[in-house]
Amino acid sequence: MTRALRQAAGAHYGWRDWLVQRVTAVVMAAYTVVVLGVALWNGGIDYPLWKALFACGAWKLATFVFMLALTWHAWVGVRDIWMDYVKPVGVRLALEVLTLLALAAYIGWTMQILWGGK
Amino acid sequence: MKFRIYRYDPEKDAKPYLQEYDVALDPHDRMLLDALMRVKAVDDTLSFRRSCREGVCGSDAMNINGKNGLACVTNLLELKEPVELRPLPGLPVIRDLIVDMSQFFKQYHSIKPYLVNDERPPEKERLQAPEDREELDGLYECILCACCSTACPSFWWNPDKFVGPAGLLAAYRFIADTRDQAVNERLDNLEDPYRLFRCHTIMNCVDVCPKGLNPTRAIGKIREIMVKRAV
Ligand code: SF4
Numbered sequence: 586m587t588r589a590l591r592q593a594a595g596a597h598y599g600w601r602d603w604l605v606q607r608v609t610a611v612v613m614a615a616y617t618v619v620v621l622g623v624a625l626w627n628g629g630i631d632y633p634l635w636k637a638l639f640a641c642g643a644w645k646l647a648t649f650v651f652m653l654a655l656t657w658h659a660w661v662g663v664r665d666i667w668m669d670y671v672k673p674v675g676v677r678l679a680l681e682v683l684t685l686l687a688l689a690a691y692i693g694w695t696m697q698i699l700w701g702g703k
Numbered sequence: 704m705k706f707r708i709y710r711y712d713p714e715k716d717a718k719p720y721l722q723e724y725d726v727a728l729d730p731h732d733r734m735l736l737d738a739l740m741r742v743k744a745v746d747d748t749l750s751f752r753r754s755c756r757e758g759v760c761g762s763d764a765m766n767i768n769g770k771n772g773l774a775c776v777t778n779l780l781e782l783k784e785p786v787e788l789r790p791l792p793g794l795p796v797i798r799d800l801i802v803d804m805s806q807f808f809k810q811y812h813s814i815k816p817y818l819v820n821d822e823r824p825p826e827k828e829r830l831q832a833p834e835d836r837e838e839l840d841g842l843y844e845c846i847l848c849a850c851c852s853t854a855c856p857s858f859w860w861n862p863d864k865f866v867g868p869a870g871l872l873a874a875y876r877f878i879a880d881t882r883d884q885a886v887n888e889r890l891d892n893l894e895d896p897y898r899l900f901r902c903h904t905i906m907n908c909v910d911v912c913p914k915g916l917n918p919t920r921a922i923g924k925i926r927e928i929m930v931k932r933a934v
Pocket residue numbers: 854855856857858867868901902903904905906907908909918919922
């Protein structure tokens with residue numbers, strides 16, 4: 586029988602991820618409230634309003650920040666799932682890398698949509 | 704009273720099974736442990752742990768109709784028949800209702816459950832202000848029965864890395880102790896993504912604790928201190 590290596594516990598980022606999850610949740614909630622507010626104020630959102638909104642640089646930036654928050658939030662959450670359920674370290678690392686790549690692609694895609702032009 | 708009890712003797716049985724019992728109770732039998740003793744009188748091959756029979760030693764924790772609890776403080780009147788008894792979930796079964804608690808105690812020991820203070824001890828005792836002492840209420844009463852940790856999904860998935868509610872309650876008991884001098888080391892020890900932060904606030908632990916303790920609250924306080932220390 587092979588003996589398991591000594592267990593080390595010293596990766597000091599547990600609290601940071603936990604805090605990030607909370608802060609990004611607040612950012613997403615704030616954006617959602619603003620969108621709902623705009624919709625209520627104008628009695629719904631139609632295409633011209635949608636177009637006007639996204640013509641504004643500040644709105645684009647806010648949307649981008651929202652997407653960053655969403656992606657970061659998703660990273661912590663999805664990695665939590667891998668940590669809870671996937672035991673083999675190699676498989677877990679592969680899944681984590683795939684997750685990161687996918688999330689990075691989403692960010693790129695978001696930028697394309699927001700600033701890519703016609 | 705009717706029972707369905709998990710039986711498994713690794714030396715004889717290929718796999719575990721549920722055995723049915725129907726035993727006559729004495730009018731004085733009030734708690735589940737009393738009834739279990741009746742079953743044991745009928746079938747002495749049935750194995751379980753018990754000692755104090757009053758909720759103090761923590762040895763007769765088991766899964767009772769799907770919920771972890773101590774047999775000695777579980778009132779028979781509250782149980783639906785047939786009463787289904789299983790060993791604590793998530794730990795290796797040694798025999799019948801007896802589980803191997805090594806992993807549980809290993810996690811408990813990993814948080815250094817003792818006072819660390821290098822100053823020379825005073826003549827009588829290390830004094831504390833009454834308000835400081837109050838902070839330890841709801842922490843020191845833990846009897847290490849393991850009802851909580853074995854009800855915690857995070858502990859099921861990572862018993863080797865996640866300290867679990869009982870160990871974390873004990874960790875906070877010493878973090879909160881004004882006489883202890885190792886707060887920073889204690890926090891360092893819990894700062895990785897597994898030991899403390901595998902807790903997803905599911906609160907099964909609070910739901911089952913037979914002593915009415917609240918590990919989730921203690922875990923929240925450790926998080927709070929850790930974040931405050933860092934930002
Ligand atoms: S609150 Fe945390 S420690 Fe308690 S059962 Fe849930 S995950 Fe486990």
